[in-house]
Amino acid sequence: MTLEQLKALRAVVEHGGFRAASEVLFKSQSAISIAIRKLEGELNLRLFTREQYRPILTNEGKALYKKATVILNHSAEFTQLAEQFSMGKEPELRIAISGITPIEHILNVFKHTSEESPSTQLSLQIENLNGTMERLKDGDADIAISENSDNNHDYEYQHLTQVELISVISKCSPLAKFSTSLQERDLEGSTQIIVRDTSLHTPKITAGIVEGTNHWVVNDFMMKKRVIASGSGWGRLPKHMVQEELKKGLLIAISSKDFPSINIDLKAIRHKHKAIGPVASALWQRLQAIDWV
Incomplete structure (x- = not known):
């Protein structure tokens, strides 16, 4: 029994077939089939039933697949530890x-x-x-x-x-005096300042955007704070980032029930x-x- 045979077993199970396993492991489909047949021969039992379109694990195969996964994980950890020991300090x-x-x-x-x-x-x-x-x-x-x-x-x-996120607005905003009672509908037509999601190919996060508001999109939270403090809009910011502005009264926390703080x-x-x-x-x-x- 070899690690390569166990890798073939795991790949067939986790990717649904011999062809898919061959693509994942960069081997020919016949090489995967041979590895499984040799493993079955060495163990003297069948790992898969092959009557259906996709190979299905037998009861023995299910138990051995679980053990194979443990062995492969331990092998990966062993290799990782050895690589770590052999590494000098990273450049x-x-x-x-x-x-x-x-x-x-x-x-x-x-x-x-x-x-x-x-x-x-x-x-x-x-x-x-x-x-x-x-x-x-x-x-x-x-x-x-x-x-x-x-x-x-x-x-x-x-x-x-x-990190606690709170909604804030400039003291210059005419809405500031209603900070404890503002509802989402009160902000329709206002400008919400939003930070750009810097992911390139992951779906962008759009949570927290209030319907009916205009949007300014900025590159980072410090720019967001400056834009809000100028009176150009409102938005959520980390509380630790606006402590001084809140103390000085330059920014006002929106503390109504429609805008609760969020702990992340x-x-x-x-x-x-x-x-x-x-x-x-x-x-x-x-x-x-x-x-x-």
Whole structure:
């Protein structure tokens, strides 16, 4: 029994047939069939019934497929660990950071990482909405700091903090004096300031857009704050980003029941099955130790 035979078994099951498995594994269909027949011969049992159009696992095949998956996962972890041990310090560490992140809290992590590993260049990419996770999925980032709510088994997640989003409006706006009682219909015809989703091929996020409003689209949250403070519109912003403006009365929080604050979980995310270099590993550990208060 070989790992290649187990990979063929897993591919046939997970992709629905010998032809699909051959495409995934970049082997001929006959090579996949031979691998399965040899495995069945060595085990002296049938893994699939072949009476139907698609191969169906036998009861024995179902049990052995589960064991094969465990063995292959352990093999991948073994290889990943060996690669990690053999790696020197990375020449570059790429981090995709959500635009809602309280960046002041993690700057010391980057500073300490750079001081400890000066030969590693840190590349910090500020992204919005789906753009952060897309950079990680596309291989353009090694670690993502994102509000992504998926729990994909291919990634490791580390909860960092919660970010509170509140709706704000300029003190100059004639609507400011109604901030505690505004309803969505009161904002029809007003201008809502929206941050552009920086994803390139992932469906854009459009949640939170109020029907009947005009839209200005800006590139980042700092520009969004400046536009709102100028009196040109309203929108949701991370509360930590507008604390000073709220204290000074330059911005007014819209606190009516139609505009409740929203708490969003911020997570550090990395690939489970990709070799992690020593600098990325040290940075990951430092992220866990941040005091976000």
